[in-house]
Amino acid sequence: MGYELSKKEIGERIASLRSKKGISQEDLAKSIAISRPSLTQIELGNRGVSLIEMQKISIALGFSLDDFMTKAFLSNQSLQPSGTSQEKVTSERVSVPTLNINKFKNVLLYILERCAGKPNVGETVLYKLLYFSDFNYYELYEEHLTGARYKKLPYGPVPQKLDAIISQMIDANQLQRIKTEFKGFPQKRYLPLEKADLTGLKASEKDVIDKVIEQMSDWSATAISDYSHKDLPWEVTEEGKDISYNLAFYRELPYSVRVYDEDDND
Template sequence: MDFNKEKFKNVLHYIIHKCGHKSNVGKTVLYKLMYFSDFNFFELYEKSLTNESYKKLPRGPAPMHFDVAIEELTNEGKINVKTKNLPSERIMYNYSSLEEPKIDFGDDELSVIDDVLDNLSDMNANQISEYSHGDMPWRATDDYKIIDYGFVFYRNPEYIKRNYDQSD
């Protein structure tokens, strides 16, 4: 799978446009919204939305090209990033969209992304990290390794998006 940087940037910009204004949506939440958009799409259609690679980190899956995409979107004048210092030397990143995102998605892609946003974008970083820890692709991957998309076919029922025919 070849990484589709423009598609990744467009999906990320769309997600920031739709929910970057929420006070709970920082870097960790965006990581997970991108992950579930890609992995849910893969489960449903057996192909990746962006072909991004996600690494298993202690707080959940993280997209490998996130920082590059954010930097490019910022330099292109499409988004703005603000930082705020938090206790324990942590930083909160807030993202805002400065223009309408380019929506070059099919209806099926948009449906999956919007479903992820509807169901998960109100979670804070701790909640969505904990939720991601229950997903089989993250659970089945060794720490700091790339998560295999194929593990979506072994998800627990609460994560399954595909309607599997029970008569098979």
């Protein structure tokens, strides 16, 4: 008689074995004829797996279904090699980001210092630069940069409490809000009125922000929105829900900022 597995245990076992075998989510999803977001939801324990899907997964990953259902499957398979992120991902599932308002304000000021003069950088682009700075840093270092929470809204990820923070900064003469037009469309922009205090930023944090600015700050609002909609954390989150930071560990190219190092280990 098989051991009774929860959806979470099934997902963790599949993710661990896939990682151990060096198979990407994209390749496994294709081999079992489901979408990558569906596979992500399975691995996170948010979606059940049909018997037919389990049979296909067992063939693709090379395991016995009978063995898979036993209590000792993980230890028998030695599925958690040292240095993999799966153990860390599991522990991070209970991690709740805590907003560091002062740090968030200074990250915002720093991005505006670098980008406010660019005519394309209105609210939409600004939101995405903040999102990718936060999620790229978390994927690399498994620590929160600003601790901001992002909600999935139709136009992309939006940091919560941003309106209140910006209002505080305007009242404190740190920011100025201006309304302009860009390519015939109305645009809301922000100008920094003081320099960011970077003493609270680690070199690694500034480096991640700089790379995001270099990569994306010249993109149009449409281009950066379309790009953010294909980022897996946004893609698999339900409309109106908070985007979980741990989903960053499931990214693949071109979004993943860790995948380059992992390729060297093959």
